[in-house]
Amino acid sequence: MKLKIAVLPGDGIGPEVTAQAVKVLKAIAQEFDHSFQFKYAPVGAIAIDETGDPLPKETLDLCKATDAILFGAIGDPKYDNDPSAKVRPEQGLLKLRKELGLYANIRPVKAYDTLLDKSPLKKQFIKGTDICIYRELTGGIYFGEKTLSEDGNTASDLCVYTRSEIERITHLAFKSAQSRKRKVTLVDKANVLESSRLWRKVVTEVSQEYKDVKLDYLFVDNAAMQIILNPKQFDVILTENMFGDIISDEASVIGGSIGLLASASVGDYFAMFEPIHGSYPQAKDLGIANPIASILSAAMLLDHFELYEEAELIREGVERSLKLNITTPDLNTKFNHISTTKVGDFIEDFI
């Protein structure tokens, strides 16, 4: 297979972890006789520094001209505490999602047996956890109208959802549940929010087309408890943008490290793959950043093109590295100083 892949390493540890994912993809290409072409472009703080724009037109054009996007991470503390900054790295990511119509963010959360001891949660609560979160990604309060009054003393954000925005991701979530444990849990705040009531109504309607899938409802505050108290009760979680941001980061603690979690952001025409961790600027260039989330994002990319055998091989390489403790310091209890690159090399060699 021939694939053109846009690589957007971004900020902080983005470049170093993405480099490992590219390395692994190159090994796959060689092993399976595929042709993967990689084109690099800047996004985020680094793009602001270079061009003044967190998503330069060239970057967007490149993304539109490729088959898939491998994304690193964005964000730089120099923008976070400046409420008056006009340009922010995050705008690059948000605009990319919107322009490419990447409306579904898919985040698998698994408790790896080899890592159960790493989790802050007790083993018996998490062993066997296997959740897939479907987070709506191009609507809601992220993209609704924002206002700041002239005197700077009143600010607002609008959370809007339309039926069609809800329907399309709901179909994806139910289809995914059909090949899993056939349960979808809708997380909302329908006892307070009008937009949540629309979600509840539309999802209930769509669920009629999937009689083999059970639909449950959970208020987001209760969901935030249940994910910790009893994560095994979940199969597919479906939720809107803001709740999905919170809930999926929360769920990431189950596995013992956010450095393991990959995600796919898909739409009708494009697909982007990225670790769920952020740019973690404190760790930049220290060789301690865990590349596994990025490498597993590459596996999700291969899945997307139905290269299942290839994706599986990457996952086996990852499991092997975990089992043998060939991991970065965040996970390693045995060896000192196994670097980001070393972990990438190990999985490359495995392939």
Next chain:
Amino acid sequence: MKLKIAVLPGDGIGPEVTAQAVKVLKAIAQEFDHSFQFKYAPVGAIAIDETGDPLPKETLDLCKATDAILFGAIGDPKYDNDPSAKVRPEQGLLKLRKELGLYANIRPVKAYDTLLDKSPLKKQFIKGTDICIYRELTGGIYFGEKTLSEDGNTASDLCVYTRSEIERITHLAFKSAQSRKRKVTLVDKANVLESSRLWRKVVTEVSQEYKDVKLDYLFVDNAAMQIILNPKQFDVILTENMFGDIISDEASVIGGSIGLLASASVGDYFAMFEPIHGSYPQAKDLGIANPIASILSAAMLLDHFELYEEAELIREGVERSLKLNITTPDLNTKFNHISTTKVGDFIEDFI
């Protein structure tokens, strides 16, 4: 001291747990020679059933004429899955908060040593946790304009904040931090939301008046992880309404039972005290509902009137009951069938 207390037991397990709190307050009154007068009024689903209104005018008037309100819980599943219901129990609670100007919801989260084993989190992660959450309670997306388009296919909720809404709760949070570990963590989503950027700006400004308190910032997605990964890093958490709803319920898992957590909702003129748990209708009338959160709410009520010795005595009674395993089944690993009432009786006798 003379106190007029409005008791609003509400729905589900509300009445049974509130009855224990009243019993305990009566014991305190006798022991310390106070005069507490209790007046009851309906709220929530039960008020809808009786009067068609989740917050009848008589109830609101009673609340305004008393010194403090003891609240049970509200909510009934018959309303939850009906997106078209015009009247909902929750409206009673929200209106009460708004009408009484209860803008600050204060939720202490502690890991009780006697209960560390109950928590889904490993002991070493939580031992010593002592957090106080300040959640803004009368603004944000809960109270902003809601719309539903005529065709029913587009719904919206507006999240608005003004400088003065942010300032007043920020002062409370910083004052509280001064008598604690002198650290405030603002939880927001300033990288995306305009309202969060206003929070960050105003809180930063107000913090200048409290030079002895350190101010930290955390994005809500990161906060949802940090609360589980390292709860001991927090002292006072300050946040807006919706994030506070999620974060505080999430934090409740630390202690091993949401049945232990009390809250105070205060404003400039009124104060209300309630367990953070919901109406838990499945447990209604089974005698298994944990009354401790409600009893500790009564202790917070006494604190509010500077009856510190009295409040402390209640807390000692609670700790004693936990130590001796005089607890409802959710916590009890030793004795069978210690009922809601028995726990109340024990603490009453202790006093």
